[in-house]
Amino acid sequence: MTTQTAIQNSTVAVRSSTRRRWRVPQLSPKAWVGLCIIVLFVLVALLAPVIAPGDPTAETFIPDQPPSGQNLLGTTALGQDVFSQVVWGARDSLLVSFVAGFLSTFISVLVGITAGFLGGWPDRILSFLISIFLVIPGLPLLIVLSSYVPSKGEWVTIAVLAVTGWAWGARTLRSQVLTLREHDYVLHAQLVGQRWYSIVFGEILPNMASLVVNNLLFAMIGALLAEAGLDFLGLGNVTAVSWGTMLYWAQNNAALINGLWWWFIPPGLAITIYGGGLALLNFSLDEITNPRLRKRRVRVRVKG
C-alpha cells in the first residue's frame, strides 16, 4: 500500500493549467496490458459457470492431486478443484475490489469536493476527519473492526474497507479542488451566478477526472490486498470462495508442508496479476495526468 502513498502524494503536486473537459486519454502500451488483464479477469468472473461448471467447494475429487488433465491446477486436501476455485474466487475478489473501490472513491470525492469547495468551517471539520483516518493505520483498524462484527460476509468486508479506505483520496481531491477553485473559469462561473452543482459537475469534476480514476484504481488495489489479508487471517467470509480464503484454507490445511504448491501459488498469483493489471493502468494514467512523467527529459549538454 505504500505505492499508493507515494503516487498519491505526487499527484497532489499536479496542477492542471489548461481547462480540460471529459475526454478519453490516449493509452500507452502499458495501459493496454493493464486494461486487457482487468477485462480478462472480469470476463473470467462473469463466465465462471461456463468456464468451471459446478460448485467450487464440492469435495468430489481425489485430494492432494497435482495438476493434471482432469484438474488443471490440481486438487486441495479436501478434494476440491483448485482451478475451479481460482475461477470462482475471481468473483468474490473482483466484487470486493470493485465495490469497495467505488464506494471509498465515492466517499473521497464527496468529502474532498465538499471540503475544498465550501471551505470555512465545513472544510475544517472534514479536514480533521481526513486527518484522523489518514493517521490511523488501515489494516489494524480493519482487523479490529472486522473482529467485532458478529457475522462475517463479503458485504461486511466491503463496508469496512470503504470506511477505512477513503482518506488518502479525499485529501488529494480536496487540495486539487482548492487549486481549481482559484482558476479563472471557476471564478467566472461563480461570478455569472452558476449554481454550485453546475460548477462542481461542469467545471471542477471534469478537470479532475483522471485524478478520480487514479484514486479509484488505487482504492481497488488497496481493497483487493486488504481483503486478501483479512481473508487470510480468517476474518473474512471463510466459507465463501475468494483468493484470500483459498490461501487461508491452504495455509490451515498444511498445503505448504505437504508440498501442495499448486494450492497456494495460483491464488496469490491471481491477486498479483489482477492487482498488477490495475497498477499498470494506474501507472500509465499517472503519466498522462502528470505530463512531466511522460515526456522524456531533453538532455542538453553544452560542450565547453
Place this chain on the structure above:
Amino acid sequence: MNRKWRTAGVVALTGVLGMTALVGCGETPASGQPSIAPHADKASSGHAIGGTISMIGGPGGTFVNENNPFAPGANNSPAEPIIYEPLAQWNSANGKYIPWLATSWTWNASNTVLTVQLRHGVKWSNGTAFTSKDVAFTFNMLHKYPASDFNGLWSYLKSVSADGPYAVKFTLKKPNSMFFYYMASQTVIVPEAIWSHENPTTWVNPHPVGTGPYVLSSFTPETVTMTRNPHYWQGPKPYLQTIKFPAEQSNTTTVLSLAQNQIQWGGTFSFDLQRSYVNRDPKDNHVGLYPNGMDVLYVNNQVYPMNLQVVRQAMSLAINRTQLANVAWSGYSPAVKDLTGITPGMDKTWSTPTLQHDYAVQYNPTKAKQMLLKAGFKMGANGTLLTPKGKPFNITIDVPTPYTDFTAASQQIAQQLKQIGINVTLQNNSANTYYNKLQQGQFDIGICWSPWGANPFFTLYPFMSQQFSKPMGQNASANFERYDNPQVEALGQKFLQTNDQSKQVPIVRQLAKIFATQLPVIPLTYRNTPIEYSTKNIGGWPTSSNPYWNLNEGNLPVLVNLYWHN
C-alpha cells in the same frame, strides 16, 4: 485460523475413556510410586538423568509469566500444569484413578463424607512439607473466590477440613457421584503459606512453588524453560533434566519445527500428518490418536420444526459421517458407530452389544426424506421441503470460523442436508459470538464438542438435564439445545445418589437409550486430537503395547517417565 489450538475442543483436557467410577475403592496402593511407569520394574532401577525435550505447551501464542491455575484466563504459562499436582490422576487408558498426592480415600455409608489420606514425605519446591492444611486451604479458597471454582465444586460441598496432618475430610450437601472426579483429578493443590495472602482470581504468581517434577528456571515470552526438581517425591524421577516450551502460533511453523525435530512433542491438528511428519522419519516420528469425547451437531429443540423428533432423526440419517471424519477431520476423528453417546473404551463397561446394534449409525438420505414426507412434510417446487405448516424448511447453521475443522464440517453438513431438501444457510461467527449464540439458544444448528468426564454420565446428563439449561436468551451451561425430559431428571438424581458402579450402569444404559432415540443432539464423530512425538532421543512414551496414559489428558504422568537416549 491457522492456530493449532484453535481447532475446537482442545480447551477441555479431561478424560473420557473411564470404565469404572471406582470412587471409594480400597485396593489402591497405600504409598510409594504410582504404578504407571512403562515398565514398572525397570523404572525403579531408573534411567540416567539428563537430556532436554522441546514440547508444545498449551494454547498458542507467546507466553506470559502467569502461573496461576485458578485465574480464569485461557493462556497460562505452560509450566503451570507441571508445577501443581492434583490428589489423583484419572487414567482413562485403563479407567482407574492413580493415587497422586493422595494415597487412598473412603466414603461414609451415606456417601456424604469423603476422607482422603495424603502422601507422606511430599515437599513443596521451596523445601517446606506438604500437609493436609494445604489441601483444606486450597478448597476453602475456592469457596471464597467462586470465579476460580471452575468445576463448581462448592455447588456440592458443605465443608472441607483437615483431619490430622495427613487426612482431609470433605462433607457434601447431598450425595454426588460426579464430585470425586472434579475434586480429585481436576483440581490442583497450592501451598497455603504462599497463597493465603493472595487473591487466586487476579494473582499473577510469577515465582511458582509447587510439588511437581520440574521447577520454572527461565522465562521469556518465546521460551519457557524448566529444570528437574531434585526433591521430587517420585525420585529418581523425572529423568529428563530440562523441558523447553517454545511458543508456537501457527500450524505451519509447528509442523515444520516438528519435521525438523526441533520439537519432540506436539499437539497440533494439521492435515495429513502422515505425509508432513511421520513419513520424514517413519522410525521415530509418531502420531498418536487419543480419544477425548465427541463432536456433535447441536439442534435447537425449541425451534420449529427441529423440536420434532422425526426431524432430528431424519437429519441424523442424512449426514454422511464418514465423509466428515475423513475430510473435515482429516481422518483423525472417526465417525461415531452408534447414537448412544457412549464412546469407545467406555462401551465395554457401560454399553451393551444390543444397544450398539439397535442404535447403530445409518447413512440413508432416501429414507430420511421418506420419513419427513410421511410426517407431513411436502416437496416444494425448488427442491426445498415444505414443513407441515407450509413454510419452506430453511435453517441456518452457525459456524465458528476460527475453528477450521468445524467450519469444513459445517460446509459438508449444509451440502448433505440440502440433498434431502433442507435448505441450510451458513452463518459465519467469531468464536465468542458463536459461544454466546449456543449458550443463549439463539441458533438453529451448530457443531460443538461434547461434555465428558470419568464415565458416560458426564456426557449424557449435561446434554439432557434441565440442570444445565436456562430459558432462551439466558446462558445455559451445557444443555444448549434446551432438551427437557422429566425422566432424565429422575434417572440423574438416582445416579448421583450412588457411588456403586453396578447400580450406575443400568441408569446410564437407560439414559443412552433416551439419547439415541430422542437425539437431542446428533453425534457426529469421536474426537481425537493427534499428538505428535519423536522417539529419536527420548524414550518412555506410552505405546500401543503399553498404553499407560492417554496423552490428551495432561502431560505430567508421561513427563515423569520420559528419559533421554542416544
Place this chain on the structure above:
Amino acid sequence: MARRSQGWQFIASKLGLYILIFWAAITLNFIIPRLMPGNPASALMAKSQGKMPPSALKALEDAFGINTHVSLWRQYLGYLRNTVTGHMGISFTNFPVPVAKVIGEMLPWTLFLIGLSTIIAFFIGNILGLYSAWRRGGKIADALPVAFTVISAMPYFWIALALLYFLGFSLNWFPISHAIGSNIKAGWNFQSIGSVIDHATLPAFSIVVTSMGGWMMQMRNNLISILSHDYVQLAQMKGLPEPEVMRNYGARNAMLPVLTSFAMSLGFVVGGAVLVEDVFNYPGIGYALVEAVGNSDYPLMQGIFLIIVSAVLLANLIVDLLYTFLDPRIRRA
C-alpha cells in the same frame, strides 16, 4: 524573533491537531467494542462445558470488569483517565496479566523489525528512484518502475509464505519462526545479535520487497518533476557536472516530500507487518493482535490498537517538527 514565534505557533497548532486526533482514536476504540455483542466471560463458561455453575458467571464478569452497571459516561471518563495514565486493563486470555505488560514484551520486536525493514526499504527504494529518474530512457531505469508497480500489488503474506516454505523449510537457510534462538539469552553480545538478525532476515525481506516500490516511485516522480523545472535545466545548460546538478538541485529538493510520507507510510508498514509476523511466528504486536482477535481478547486488542495509533501519531509529529526546522517555507506560511 517574529519568525521564531511563527514556528512555535505552527508546532502548537500541529500538537493541538494530534491531541485531537488521539482523542478521536481512543474514543473510537471505546465505542467500537460497546456496539458489538458477545461476552468473554460467558464464552469462558461455555468452554467449561457445564461444570461451572451460573453463579460463577457473575463472579467472572466482576473479575473481568464487564457487564457492570456503571453508566456509559462514567465508564468513558474512567477509560480516558486510564488511557492517559497508561492503564490499559487486563488481558482476558492472559488474565490476570495487564495488557501493558503483554504489549511491553512484544513491542521491541515489532519496532526492531519494522524499523529495520523500513530503513532498508527507504534507502534502496530512494536510490533506485534516483537512478530510475536520472537515467530515464535507459532499459533498466524504465523497467524498474513497471516491475515495482507490479510487485507492490503482491500480497505481503503470500511472498512471506513462499519465502518461509522455500528458503526456510526446504533449503533450511533461515529459521522458520521466532525472533531469537531458544538457547540464546537476549543481550548485547555477538551471538545474540547474530541470532536476532538471522531470525529477522526473512520477515524483513518480505516487507522490504513489497514496500520499497513505493519509495522508488515517489522519489522518481518527484525528481522528474523537479528536473523539468527551469532552474535545473538552466543549471544543466550552464554546463554544471551532472552529479552536482543531481545532488544540489534534484535530490535535495525531492527529499522533503519523501520525508513526510516516511512517517505516513509507517502506518501501512505496520499493517503489512501484522501479516508477516503472523506468517513467521514473529513475537511482535502484530502477531499479538491476531492472537487477541482469535481469542476475543478485547482489552488486549484495544491496547495494541492504541499503541499502533500512538506510534504512528508520534512519528508524524516528529516529522512535522523536523520539517519546521528544515523547510523555511513552512515557518513563513
